Amino acid sequence: MSTFLTIAMPKGRIFEEAADLMRKAGYQLPEEFDDSRKLILDIEEANMRFILAKPMDVVTYVEHGVADIGIAGKDVMMEENRDVYEVLDLKISECYLAVAGLPTMEIRDVAPKVATKYPNVASSYFREQGEQVEIIKLNGSIELAPLIGLADRIVDIVSTGQTLKENGLVEMERIADITSRLIVNPVSYRVKDQVIDELVEKLSKVIG
Template sequence: MLTVAMPKGRIFEEAVELLRKAGYNLPPEFEDNRRLIIDVEEAGMRFILAKPMDVPTYVEHGVADIGVAGKDTMIEEERDVYEVLDLKISECYMAVAALPTYEKNRDIAPKVASKYPNLAASYFREQGEQVEIIKLNGSIELAPLIGLADRIVDIVSTGQTLRANGLVELETIVPITSRLIVNPVSYRMKDTVIDEVVERLAAVVEGEEQ
């Protein structure tokens, strides 16, 4: 069996739909299953359901042969995996946001809150700006409202959450989509099977773009 690490949530639902369109026979109740490991023998696959940030770790360490991970996670985690296909699902982007009253003070290193400290630090370093990064695990929009940080770096999909909390976008950092990633050793051992998955998914992605 090919072991596939999948993130829970929106990416999972879109990736399952993509696999079905690629001809993989996943049962109708697949999305409603609460188990963390699901064997689908007719598709020749075993699925591991994980938190999005953990998917590249499972693939890097070989407990999963392939996985689906957001580009944001790939940039943040910098895992030793092959990124073989842009699935063009779960499109969003990484942005810098703040309160409308925010003004840059060059005399003080501003504080930036983010779930993505490595990505945020790298971005501001490239901009030549020295900042203090504060790592948070959720409710990033809260940081400027309570005075914890001057700005935030977070994923933006529609911008509705930012607006609901009175924040405005200042800069776009990078567009984000979900990618198919592969363990390097698995790619050598199961190249025929993995190449078939890549080709079938690529055909669906390209067909939907046209």
């Protein structure tokens, strides 16, 4: 009997691009798979179970072993210091982390406020720049923070830059390029090394 793999994946763009990549690699994922509202999907013909989760939760599921492997953005890996192996850059869902703000806003001299979903990444970045800032953690609509006077700057994911533009914000500094990565639970890698290595090899051949 073939080894069954449990895979945690984020919903949305990453899920769609990862599913397409797996099909190209030869895995039989049914078309209705993409439109399902279920949070757990068993694909018996591929010997796989998929857990659909919030991007930040994928790493947690893999670290705790409820998923053998997962697909997570590099931004999550940078923010969350977790005990998982990062084994492959899938080169999908490309974007980048950047500092942005209102072009007309005067940055305060002492501890400017920075709003972000990524407090650890932001703190580390500004520390490396020799800047002391006050970090304000938000979970959504980061672009709103400078508009209502909550923060001087933001640190957020930028894909096309359209959201920044529509809200009158400009990019000030580019922090890091982001793509999605294949991550593995360390125990699963020891127990299911052959099937995981096979998956990595097949995906490696179709990555653009």
